[in-house]
Amino acid sequence: MDSKTLIANRVAQEMKSGDLVNLGIGLPTLVASYLPKGIEVSFQSENGIIGMSMLPHPGLLDDDLTDAGGNPIGSVPGACAFDSSFSFGLIRGGHLDVTVLGGLQVDERGLLANWMVPGKMVPGMGGAMDLVAGAKRVIVAMTHTAKGTPKIVKECSLPLTAIRRVDLIVTELAVIEPTDDGLVLREIAPDVSVEQVLEATEAALIVPESVPEMAFVA
């Protein structure tokens, strides 16, 4: 498994049947492909649909059915379309069970920065601020470092996405849970040592006596 596959696969294990799930653009989108058997969730795309699915055939591209990145998608039977205020009512109102987002930095408080690098890259927050402020559960799916530079840091130097603590961080090296006491190392990836994780992490990690290996279900 490459890093992305591993992250997406592990995040997918967090889903429960009946969940309403919003997947951010990029890596998080891959999560949909690794849902464990028997787990049925609904995917929201914040541009206005519940029930998005992969497009079954390139001949079915529809200008009116796209994901939040503007890419053509399909929809499942029972899908529902709505305007942007309703879409964010679902998000802000606590109706969204899980959002999976990419991250630039997460810090010891569990705070996420994922929408701009001042002076370098200002894409805008899109729906990220609403998603982090409003979703019941926020999972950050990201590579552990940016070409070696730790992304899990003492305190975010980049502008925050929200002041709400995220619920879980999944990287190609580890699963880390932000808690009242700090960041707890919950799992390590196959063939990775605790020391390797600590070395790649700027933030202090709380390491329990035993740290199990990431669990995957086929």
Place this chain on the structure above:
Amino acid sequence: MDSKTLIANRVAQEMKSGDLVNLGIGLPTLVASYLPKGIEVSFQSENGIIGMSMLPHPGLLDDDLTDAGGNPIGSVPGACAFDSSFSFGLIRGGHLDVTVLGGLQVDERGLLANWMVPGKMVPGMGGAMDLVAGAKRVIVAMTHTAKGTPKIVKECSLPLTAIRRVDLIVTELAVIEPTDDGLVLREIAPDVSVEQVLEATEAALIVPESVPEMAFVA
């Protein structure tokens, strides 16, 4: 013409083609019957429809198509249904051209009281406060007195519906326009003298040199 007919008929002359109109329960409802020929307006009912019409046949009563009083109505081709927040978005957002409401009192400032008599009758404001606060034009259609007691008063003793000045008052005796300078007597009913109007009115009225008779169009 009896009083109600006269009032409804005169109010109907205020409508312009293309107007979105909301008629209050009771007397104002009659206005729909007296629209001048060639004037086409859309009627909103605040419970959630634009395009209400009279019910053409008693055999067509529909539990799902009612006016704000809960009475069965019909709808015109091109009617549109929506929820209560949208309905009041139309009203509060300035999309409603005219509302015609009943009144308990209107005072010299042009302020309306029409939703409760403390200790006696507390029906609730329903949509009245939103309608008066939000409609582009507020027309009060009411009898000039309540069994002889003036309803056009110096200052409302009953709780106000809004602090917005209404645009026109139509009674069976007169048409009165609230202005910056006060209440101006614009028209008198057929066979009614200015003196009769002044006698039935507690508020000071500004009486122009000539006061024409109410105009009606068949």
Place this chain on the structure above:
Amino acid sequence: MSHIISAADAVASIPDGAVLMIGGFMGAGTPPRLINELVRQEKKNLTIIANDTARPGVGIGKLVEAGLVSKLITSHIGTNPMTQKQMIDGDIEVELVPQGTLAERVRAGGFGLGGVITPTGVGTIAAEGRQTIELQGKTYLVELPLKADFALVNAKVSDYQGNLMYALTARNFNPLMAMAADTVIAEAESIVPVGVIAPDMIVTPHVVVDYLVAKEPSNG
């Protein structure tokens, strides 16, 4: 995804003293079987958030008639003399809210907004106890969101999953309330297979509907 449940079991899950949002406007769009069950099971001490109390014997009027309501948050009670009488007798506490404000307060509750900033009611007794705010030179009231323990909503059609569509003026407060309660119970005039309702026709997505009242066999 909603669980399918009988009207009796759905109502049995509602405790005395619960806060209920109930859809409908003068009875149109009020779930009839759920109302009848509330009466049959004699739920006590209910707080009802609804546009109105209809008329005696109609919709929410039945709950008032049965003496089940201890508090009302509503825009209009003028069509139901029983509600007025119980209010005057001190049996029902009534909070009157302008209709548009009521709709926005319910929406704010369901949409995660902290309040509503409205010009409606400024300078009237509806402003009593309300915070005011000056924005861009105008004065507004700050009205607080409303939430409920249960929302009882009525749809024209549901699919098996609980996706709801509404008809004409029976829509009114239903879709707003379906977003604003801990537990949402939906009753539908008819229930159809998943996929029968087009995505653009569904107004309330199944993900917010907890229980869908089962069909009852029709005689005839």
Place this chain on the structure above:
Amino acid sequence: MSHIISAADAVASIPDGAVLMIGGFMGAGTPPRLINELVRQEKKNLTIIANDTARPGVGIGKLVEAGLVSKLITSHIGTNPMTQKQMIDGDIEVELVPQGTLAERVRAGGFGLGGVITPTGVGTIAAEGRQTIELQGKTYLVELPLKADFALVNAKVSDYQGNLMYALTARNFNPLMAMAADTVIAEAESIVPVGVIAPDMIVTPHVVVDYLVAKEPSNG
């Protein structure tokens, strides 16, 4: 009731320097003929309120590419490097707004609300210059309503009067913007006789649509 107008005449009525709301999300639901006309008529110095600027050559991206935009109020420009470049060069002033907040601000503008009370953005740089309000023990931002001179909206189907319905994710900001501008210009993929669209399918009523762009003959 909308007036029927050609795309060219509709756009000719828009002055340089106008504030435009434009529906769409990454191009989906952005009115294509109106966009092309804005480019053809070289409207200058526009302020655009829209979710995003799509990609170069797509939707609102065409306006950016043609250098017609001087100010943007939007949630996301990351997919359009031209927008980023013009922003960095100082040619476009960009106000970034969280997407849900943008939707509510447009809605507030159209619905006559004085502002939006939202938890989104609290404690971030999106809170800069915003008033905060404490309600029920929580901190919220007070965000101001947005209005525009013109809204350019795109519908799947309109009837002859201008009643609009939308399709799938092309709905997005369109119905909100159709309520929030002094003049609303609607472009529809197809136009049908009055009565063809059922009342429950119409999302934007004709009374708010000022102009409906006429059909163009299709070749084929």
